[in-house]
Amino acid sequence: MATATDNSRYQDQKQLAIRSAAAVFAEKGFHGASTKDIAERMGIKQGSLYYYFKSKEEALGEVCLFGIQEYVHRMKSIATSDQPFESKLLATITSHLSSYRERDEALKVHNDERLYLPEDKRAKLKELGSLYRQQLEAIFDEGARTGALRDSIDCHFAAQAVIGMCNGWGDNIVRDPNLDLFDIIQKCTDLVLNGFVERRKNKRDGIDAAANT
Amino acid sequence: MATATDNSRYQDQKQLAIRSAAAVFAEKGFHGASTKDIAERMGIKQGSLYYYFKSKEEALGEVCLFGIQEYVHRMKSIATSDQPFESKLLATITSHLSSYRERDEALKVHNDERLYLPEDKRAKLKELGSLYRQQLEAIFDEGARTGALRDSIDCHFAAQAVIGMCNGWGDNIVRDPNLDLFDIIQKCTDLVLNGFVERRKNKRDGIDAAANT
Amino acid sequence: MATATDNSRYQDQKQLAIRSAAAVFAEKGFHGASTKDIAERMGIKQGSLYYYFKSKEEALGEVCLFGIQEYVHRMKSIATSDQPFESKLLATITSHLSSYRERDEALKVHNDERLYLPEDKRAKLKELGSLYRQQLEAIFDEGARTGALRDSIDCHFAAQAVIGMCNGWGDNIVRDPNLDLFDIIQKCTDLVLNGFVERRKNKRDGIDAAANT
């Protein structure tokens, strides 16, 4: 009983430590942040932080893992689901952008700071990240095969482009808590599907008009 | 004569210093990079670096400015040119992505590390960056007005999305020198114009029109 | 209890730090002294010094304050006491010169190095120093009013001269621990009262008067 209590206390504090580290790393970067900063945000003293992390680097590792884990997990369930392509794309973008809100700054830290981890610690993250991209590629592949997308598209490019765009918006989302997440999700999805050019039959009108100026 | 020689010697070394700093900052981040790293890459001793920069921070400032300057300048001439919308978009993406090759890593440094500059030094950069986004917005505005684009699009969103996507690719471009720049440019432009969904007919018209100008 | 112990441990070490800094500053001057010198004299490593001082400059500030504080305090009680002029003068000189022995070298540091403090930190010291001089002036004023002194004397000059003479001797006292402090005090007082010229008669009146109180 006492052990259970102690243990859950420890787990809570550990979780707090990870979130605190994530917040500080996101704000100041890995090298710009000090262990004192992290400890203070957590409400303990600098030396006590080492009860939860063996080193600052380990803290970064745990933050990055925390940042990407569930996010990858959700991607897996999206990719293996039965929805049509458009739903999967929407779900992916929703999941990706929502991560920046829900998981605080941990995903941002993963994106920006993971390169400061030693090669071996980066391996697992890289694996997870590749998995994510591959699954997104697979979704695009399926979209092309089922006719939802042009069959000429480069699925590797498509996946990278979507990820890049989402991460770009992620910066803004983290920075500005007032952004309308749902609006951005809609517009991103629309862009990826339809681009900005007018559809329909009279699609050449715009081009003609542009050419006439 | 002697002055000219001496002066150009200094200018050359200063330029080298900026490029060295850009490379190191891009690789390790501002706080992760040491002045010793920069000096060594430049081929001088640590202390001598201060002959060219008053401080590490000033070095960052100059790298960021170097990284964004011509890039913004080119955007200006694109935005104020007579080309139709599609050409402007293509030119913008070409300019943006090419910057990552030509100017080495300076633009990446600007994107990722400029927040470590003090408020006052960041002012000019912010101004330049805003200018860039506004001009891109204006291009989209014009595209919508002339009918080249759906008039329902959110131009602010569009500009941010394109910038985000380009910066995302920028990371890859800087990291992998073997990437086919021209290919990426084509595909990004196509994505922004047409999305990935199959067009009913004449799907390549937009691109053709742009290519014809 | 533990807190009391820990706290007094810290206080002791801090006091030791101030005294060590005083000794090193007095010997080498502020700029000539290194934090390594101070730490070594204190018996700790250089970096550990920053557990007690936020900066070298702060160390100087604390040394100066330490050097002048009680010394000014004693002057206050002398000036406001009931003794006749001669006693006050003797007490002042005794207090001033004794300070150089008791408080180690801190007073010397205050005299010689305080100008290296930033303006704002110097404010309190200046205030204390002015207070000291004004109180000494007041003593001379009273001496002139009560007839103990010639009424033609310039009290401002008198105070400055006594302070200058004492500080001059202070250098010697700090430098040579074998000097007979009592002897110097007597002679300084005698000089200020009677000068070196032979009195025609009753030349010991001043001293006798002082002795009678």
Next chain:
Amino acid sequence: MATATDNSRYQDQKQLAIRSAAAVFAEKGFHGASTKDIAERMGIKQGSLYYYFKSKEEALGEVCLFGIQEYVHRMKSIATSDQPFESKLLATITSHLSSYRERDEALKVHNDERLYLPEDKRAKLKELGSLYRQQLEAIFDEGARTGALRDSIDCHFAAQAVIGMCNGWGDNIVRDPNLDLFDIIQKCTDLVLNGFVERRKNKRDGIDAAANT
């Protein structure tokens, strides 16, 4: 002819270098002053200073020597002159205090910074300084012997006290260019001769005698 011109040019510049160094050392102290500071005040570049001084330390040595030299020389002629004691004392104090005005800050540098010279370079200065004190002691000795002073006085103490008082005033004189030098000289002399206590009669004898020379 050319040599003569060059040489005098060099001598002028060297003199300027010494005065510049004196000014900077007086203001910032030896360790607080940089060779760049000195060169800038002289109107040349940092590296060029080494045409005039082999090292910063040598510069200090020359400034100190410059500061004390003539001042000691004048003391010699005062001590060996035929004047009565009072005149010699007045002349000494005049010479001492005037030095702070005429020779700018060099004497102040000698007093405050000479301890940063290496032992061997300090030897000559110490010799000169001792000479000065001894000659002043001799003057007091003579004063006591001729009856101008009480024969009980401690001549060593007297010399030290006068020097200390003068140096104390020297600080003020250098700091405040508006001080009335003549006034201070008068009052210092009066203090040393007569103290501040009222004389019963004939109190002006000493002063009169001094004034008559």
Next chain:
DNA sequence: AATGAATGAGAGTTCATTCAT
């Protein structure tokens, strides 16, 4: 006679880390 460029030693300072308590 003077300088631009570079150097290297050492300064003050920060900070991740350790450990007895």
Next chain:
DNA sequence: TATGAATGAACTCTCATTCAT
């Protein structure tokens, strides 16, 4: 579980000094 105290390595930066020109 947490802390106060200390450490030592690394960092940014300064500066006296040198030397080819």
